Amino acid sequence: MKTNKILRLLLLFIMGIYLVACKQEEQAVQEKDSVVIAIGTEPETLDPTQGWGHGNSPIVQSTLVRYNSDLTFENDLATSYELSTDGLTWTFHLREDAKFTDGKRVTASDVVFTLETAKKAQGAVDLTYMESAVAKDDSTVIITLSQPTSIFLNTLASVGIVPKHAYSEEYGRNPIGSGPYKFVEWKSQEQIMFTANEDYYEGEPAIKNVTVVFMSEDAALAAVLAGEVDVAYSSATLGNTKAEGYRVERIASADNRGFTLPMLPEEGKTTESGAPIGNNVTCHREIRQAIAYAIDRQLIADTVLNGFGRPAYSENDGMPWNNPEVKIETDLEYAKKLLLDGGWLDSDQDGIVEKDGITAEFKCVYPAGDSVRQAIGMAVSEQLKKIGIKLTIEGMSWDEIMKVMFSEAVLMGWGSAIPNETYYLYRSEGALLDDFYNPEGYQNLKTDKYLRAAMEALTVEEANENWKKVQWDNNTGTSMKGECPWVWVVNLDHVTYVRDGLSIGEQPIHGHGHGLPLIQNLKDWKWQ
């Protein structure tokens, strides 16, 4: 009798909990002005001066200029801007109707404060070239640079303006800004909630409540199947799962995968930190190019990535500063001819070519645990057998990779919405540093000249012209047609589950990242 009573109470209790939960679910279905988005990585901070929104829009804050969906610039907080003829002085005029969500106006002094804070923070925002920022009046900012810098607008498009009067150490966990959304609450490792800013100067966004939850890709898929989220960042390996009531969007990205090939011969030299430099196989250009031409990129995109990828030919395919000339066709015969002309022959009939006693085999390392990179490496290794090059694939931790990356091939990934990535990847001073950018040891005076010209260009057009010449100037360059320090393989599509009826706007080409690029155009999303 007693046990019965307890049992009954327990049952009642469970049912009670269940009813409460169900009620909530029903409410969520009724109002169609909120979305729940599952992404992979939690931001570290919501403070733009510390790196929040870098390469994407910061949502909570607004920027002086911003990217269009085709990655050109349009005005945001700025109504217009001028650049002096020497390329050193920028003058920005601000709109007067922009307010922070605490009601105070966004003034020139806030812009100055933001830029100075970001420069001091030494974080993700590189403003080392900024000499000074001065507020001339409430709506005019004059910024002086130490050298002409073409990526300055890109940087400004990443730095959300923070309020000088409401900025403190805690700002990154509890920000206010003048962007389309207001910050509501952040539960660490769970979710961040935003609500629409009804005073936003371009009108209140259609989606009123936004919850961003942080889940691994497997958990996010489970959440989609259970119908708990509206949008979920997923991956190529999971994207083939059918979920009722959802569609899968493939968003093109410059989130690329490719590998570096050491360009220097092995001469017993080491880097400052003691890692060996050079590889006697990959230091030959014909080997590097033969690899580039032998790879069937479309096949890898179709098989390894389940079709959720596209062939990659450079670090920035599809960006306005990409040179379309970098594209090459898979050509096994040409690859074989390159090897033959270079004197590589399979004289001992073991399927691998040799030259001067050196066998064409080397190692390619990838970060252990990254199954996509592993699979790409295996597929490439299989394809290279056809031209007599033996590639061994090995997984390592990033810290171990740092010790072998100057003498072995490494499967890496880049892709940025700011063109200065190209500058870091190929500049001569950057060669053989511990920072993953140029472990292959690429050094070329002609490239350096174009890079400098691109960085110091006065207009975006002039800069893009030079960025393109870095890759291929009809004679040489960093592309696979040229010196070929990298062999690019695929660009990953950003596979995203979206609930039927929700439009996620026109997504610009995404950079490298685990879901955050997705929400940069949140203000254009709507339920239909």
Next chain:
Amino acid sequence: MKMTGRKLIDIFIRNSIKMLSLLLAVSFLSFLLVSLSPIDPVGQYILGLQTAVSPEQRAEIEEYWGVNEPPVERYFHWLTEVLQGELGESVIYRRPVAEIIGERFINSLALMLCAWLISGIFGFILGIVMGRYYDRWPDKILKKICYILSSMPTFWIGLLLLLIFGVWLKWFPIGFSSPIGVLSRDVSLGEKIYHLILPAFTLSLMSFSGIALHTREKLWDVMNSDYVLFARTRGEDEWTILKRHGIRNVILPALTLQFSSFAELFGGSVIAENVFSYPGLGSAVSAAGLQSDLSLLLGITLFSALFVCTGNMIANLLYRIVDPGIREVKE
């Protein structure tokens, strides 16, 4: 009784000294391991920024972090800070480590306590049932279930439960400690418990079969002892024998086993919390490990050592209270 009270305090002090020295050893060992590991915190930090960092900027970050000081100096520097209650700042969350641990520990404690109680109570009850019907059909079925459960990895059971109850039946949420899109202050206790059920159940399944099988064997031994035979000949019915002799004799070993499972529980919570995206210490420690957040990793290591030690100390003190046998023999 007064004597016992003083003894308890005595034991408490002796245990505390043991615990402190152990913590010191743990701090030294974990710091040593972290220093010897190839983890490069600066490299990881820059990797996390996902953006171009010039070598000049990198050198400044290294200088600021003091990575070039000798390890011994760094250890004592860290230790003095820790002793002052300053555990440093987490790189991945950009918040003080102590604050993160405090926040996460409440979630983890709720989870582990529930799992601990579920596995203890149900394990014990099932063990009694199996022992009572030793080698008969209820025992045979339950024993097989226990064997299957103890040979299945926790993460797999977790995924299975998630698929069945979260995705297919939609009875329980698929993760987190509170409903999606609801402000902290609006989350009710009921909702929190509702989110706790599935991960707690998964975690309890880990140590559950151990208790059950152990209790089963113990009870079988007791039921075949001379004093039970004597009780039987005296005409006591089976239920009374179980109550008077069986349960009393098997409860202490079960308690011992259950209290010694604290460390295991902590280990299991790492897996359960990851499967259910549950924001506790377990998921924080795996995030810290994977993203080389050294201050958070060391902080949680120290804290979990403290937690497990405390659990064992409580067990030691409890024996003396629960079992008059141990108390009197010692005296």
